Amino acid sequence: MAIEGLLIDLDGVLYVGDKETPGAASMLEAIRERDIPFRFVSNTTRKSRRTISRKLQDMGFPVEAAEIFTPAVAAISWLETQGSPRVHLLTTGDVDQEFLDAGISPVDHDVEQVVVGDAGGNFSYIRMNQAFRFVMDGAGIIALEKDRYWMAPDGLALSAGPFVNALEYATRKSALVVGKPAPEFFRLALEALGLPAGNVAMIGDDIDTDIGGALSCGMQAILVRTGKFRPGVTSASPVTPTEIIDNFAQLERML
Amino acid sequence: MAIEGLLIDLDGVLYVGDKETPGAASMLEAIRERDIPFRFVSNTTRKSRRTISRKLQDMGFPVEAAEIFTPAVAAISWLETQGSPRVHLLTTGDVDQEFLDAGISPVDHDVEQVVVGDAGGNFSYIRMNQAFRFVMDGAGIIALEKDRYWMAPDGLALSAGPFVNALEYATRKSALVVGKPAPEFFRLALEALGLPAGNVAMIGDDIDTDIGGALSCGMQAILVRTGKFRPGVTSASPVTPTEIIDNFAQLERML
Numbered sequence: 001m002a003i004e005g006l007l008i009d010l011d012g013v014l015y016v017g018d019k020e021t022p023g024a025a026s027m028l029e030a031i032r033e034r035d036i037p038f039r040f041v042s043n044t045t046r047k048s049r050r051t052i053s054r055k056l057q058d059m060g061f062p063v064e065a066a067e068i069f070t071p072a073v074a075a076i077s078w079l080e081t082q083g084s085p086r087v088h089l090l091t092t093g094d095v096d097q098e099f100l101d102a103g104i105s106p107v108d109h110d111v112e113q114v115v116v117g118d119a120g121g122n123f124s125y126i127r128m129n130q131a132f133r134f135v136m137d138g139a140g141i142i143a144l145e146k147d148r149y150w151m152a153p154d155g156l157a158l159s160a161g162p163f164v165n166a167l168e169y170a171t172r173k174s175a176l177v178v179g180k181p182a183p184e185f186f187r188l189a190l191e192a193l194g195l196p197a198g199n200v201a202m203i204g205d206d207i208d209t210d211i212g213g214a215l216s217c218g219m220q221a222i223l224v225r226t227g228k229f230r231p232g233v234t235s236a237s238p239v240t241p242t243e244i245i246d247n248f249a250q251l252e253r254m255l
Numbered sequence: 256m257a258i259e260g261l262l263i264d265l266d267g268v269l270y271v272g273d274k275e276t277p278g279a280a281s282m283l284e285a286i287r288e289r290d291i292p293f294r295f296v297s298n299t300t301r302k303s304r305r306t307i308s309r310k311l312q313d314m315g316f317p318v319e320a321a322e323i324f325t326p327a328v329a330a331i332s333w334l335e336t337q338g339s340p341r342v343h344l345l346t347t348g349d350v351d352q353e354f355l356d357a358g359i360s361p362v363d364h365d366v367e368q369v370v371v372g373d374a375g376g377n378f379s380y381i382r383m384n385q386a387f388r389f390v391m392d393g394a395g396i397i398a399l400e401k402d403r404y405w406m407a408p409d410g411l412a413l414s415a416g417p418f419v420n421a422l423e424y425a426t427r428k429s430a431l432v433v434g435k436p437a438p439e440f441f442r443l444a445l446e447a448l449g450l451p452a453g454n455v456a457m458i459g460d461d462i463d464t465d466i467g468g469a470l471s472c473g474m475q476a477i478l479v480r481t482g483k484f485r486p487g488v489t490s491a492s493p494v495t496p497t498e499i500i501d502n503f504a505q506l507e508r509m510l
Binding site: 119120121122123124125126128129132133136148149155156157158161162163165166167169170171172 | 374375376377378379380381383384387388391403404410411412413416417418420421422424425426427
């Protein structure tokens with residue numbers, strides 16, 4: 001099927017560490033020249049799009065904040081469809097800025113939705129208990145992601161998932177997960193693109209969250225052999241990408 | 256069936272708040288006079304038996320530490336059957352004293368079992384992450400309890416359960432739960448009594464953790480109408496106590 005739009009993972013696709021993958025910037029330019037609608041999709045829950053865009057610009061990628069889609073943006077789109085309920089944030093970094101930019105001022109009382117991201121050191125007992133009480137008083141739980149852990153510079157570190165799970169267990173409620181690989185994430189990203197799933201390809205380096213998530217939403221899914229890709233990952237997984245390419249620049253031959 | 260031994264819940268049975276239930280001290284004396292083997296069973300994970308015993312003595316109950324059975328004591332019995340592995344504690348209060356009294360010195364490296372109690376403010380991100388890394392490096396998880404929450408003086412407060420669940424989710428391992436209503440708790444308490452389940456009665460005020468837990472281990476189970484008992488609790492629950500009595504002192508007519 002023809003590719004009319006793209007969702008492009010950032011880390012591991014456009015760059016690895018702080019280094020552009022071979023030919024990535026030119027490829028991005030080619031996509032722009034052909035007027036192919038796209039969004040960069042990142043699962044980061046600690047940074048606002050403005051911060052991500054500045055980082056990309058520093059690496060030589062001219063990317064606007066509006067071209068980036070994150071779990072916080074997905075949460076905001078969803079909240080807007082719900083009549084903009086009162087939101088409490090259990091997050092860290094400057095992701096609160098994303099909400100403020102969208103006209104949502106986080107609150108600490110009469111909370112209707114508790115938004116949980118990878119809050120790191122903000123996952124104190126007091127903050128967890130505060131969120132717990134809001135949910136027991138009727139608030140819903142929105143999980144920006146539900147990953148188990150990530151590799152921090154000094155070793156494995158707990159992601160948001162375990163703490164989301166703790167709140168779910170304590171309150172007997174289920175969180176709405178809006179980060180990859182949740183269907184809600186891809187649905188809202190496609191809505192932002194304004195294209196049907198079948199005509200859009202997701203390009204990513206993670207066989208599960210990127211490829212599996214996109215395929216189960218009816219999208220095409222292209223795996224790159226950069227970033228966290230390892231030989232054997234496709235034979236070890238039940239997920240079969242639509243296509244596998246060496247790197248983002250090789251997308252050229254598919255457009 | 257005859258009652259040859261007793262497991263007696265403390266809070267809500269022997270006393271409510273800081274007040275003895277009517278005739279409780281005399282009833283305890285009568286049990287001693289008849290040489291009926293018993294243990295007080297408490298689900299507290301924040302206090303050592305010595306502290307509990309001091310509190311009971313202050314309230315007018317002459318109870319020795321050795322007559323009390325808690326999840327920490329259950330954990331210690333279990334650890335002893337496993338060749339006394341190296342233990343890391345994620346707890347608060349003086350429950351660490353229970354382990355020290357048993358000759359177990361908690362460690363922070365080469366950990367083989369992580370013991371999780373209701374650690375309250377000790378559930379910091381750093382402490383959670385430390386426990387998580389121990390488990391990822393091969394340690395098991397022992398949960399002193401897996402309750403969802405409790406009623407603190409200033410409102411609902413998260414118990415150990417949500418944090419145990421967070422560790423389980425992060426590591427994809429299951430905790431061994433050694434607090435009520437886990438079968439392991441009752442099994443180890445019966446072992447301490449040296450009596451078969453059918454000949455022992457549990458006396459408690461909680462239809463689920465006390466009564467349901469004891470019945471599913473083959474014990475007799477007597478519900479008291481003190482403490483957290485509320486009218487209607489038995490009709491709302493699938494659990495049917497062996498007997499219901501007004502208070503601990505009424506046990507007299509059953510012995």
